[in-house]
Amino acid sequence: MSKRRFLISGSLKTDQVVDLPSEEAAHARKVLRLKKDDLVELMNGRGLMALAQINRVDKKQVSCLVRKTWQKPRPLPKLVLCCGLIKGGNMDLLAQKFTELAVDEVRPFESLRSVKKLKNPTERIERWERIAGQALKQCGAAHPPAFMPPAEYTEILEAAPPQAGKVMLYENQEHKTLAQVLTELKDKQEIWALVGPEGGFSSQEAIWAEEAGFIQAGLPHVILRAETACLTLASLVRFRL
């Protein structure tokens, strides 16, 4: 069984004593029944991990002594996933799955067929960050995705840097598969990927993306839902090679 992990917002240094946040402490004590001397893993959500040993458990707090720390590198390539805004529940699901699949940045966009104007974008992003924080503890990744506020589709196209590999999932692309395009881009250190909302991209949007350097890629046999397409794309980038 892997060690229990806890997300700590402050600093993490060897020989430092760290209190678990109160909600985590209650969980550690009542549900996980952790005891003095048990080993746990701490993480700061920015790549720093620590092995720590519990040195105090009482009703007020659970504290532990940091034994050693290490920085966990981000997997390569850097993956920036730009997805058309889809319905709320599915975006929540993606926040969790993108964390497991080590997506580095999530950039939702508004396009012709997307959900328009996210209500309360700041609240929604905070919600995705909370979901990602929970997922992080479970999956052992060291970095949650950075969630960007929703942008216009054309802003996203302009934001992609020249050196990045650029790919767009497009259901009307029948000649080139995603696997083929990812093979072309295999030496890139950074991949920007566009996945449309339910209903996909308009042909004009596909042209704009092509002009911005995005290579169209299709998936044979089937038409995936928007959120499934996002998961498939992230899986292939992370685990194909």
Add this chain to the structure above:
Amino acid sequence: MSKRRFLISGSLKTDQVVDLPSEEAAHARKVLRLKKDDLVELMNGRGLMALAQINRVDKKQVSCLVRKTWQKPRPLPKLVLCCGLIKGGNMDLLAQKFTELAVDEVRPFESLRSVKKLKNPTERIERWERIAGQALKQCGAAHPPAFMPPAEYTEILEAAPPQAGKVMLYENQEHKTLAQVLTELKDKQEIWALVGPEGGFSSQEAIWAEEAGFIQAGLPHVILRAETACLTLASLVRFRL
């Protein structure tokens, strides 16, 4: 915009007039506002597809004339996904996603760390079949997965035929990745894949699988939730090459 698809339980022959099932007919008329002469796609859920033209829309029924039919082949390799039983909502999610990802057979199993004894397995399988039917219409795949009743883990190991490629996702496998194993199995016409429940496989279960010819495969960097691992595996089998 792709054509509206409807699932028909009866036969489908050229020049035949087919009534949409009553629930589908109401949806076609009131929500989709389909009219006489509109073209639709029909499917029988067993690989047979038809192009049809609506020839009657009234409050009682929507009927259409079959213009042509074709059999859609299953994608290769055949994919049999054997997954440890996980919590209800996640199995429902998988029923939908497995349909999109053209999984051929789903064989849930009970193992040391899985959810024990599905309550009302017959009802649950019917539920998964309904979800798969809905997903089928949306994604344009021609075949839903066949959902098998839950079996004991060892029964699953014995059921895998000798000629199939066999792979097991195992978090303690650090030397061989899923992509490497799938490359070894790339000429197989049939893949059987084992994915553990939350908590994974015990070391004894891993040994049994190895003895039954399943090659262990790891996923670098992270530990995926059981349902994410299933989706990643199906994505890689379907779209990696």
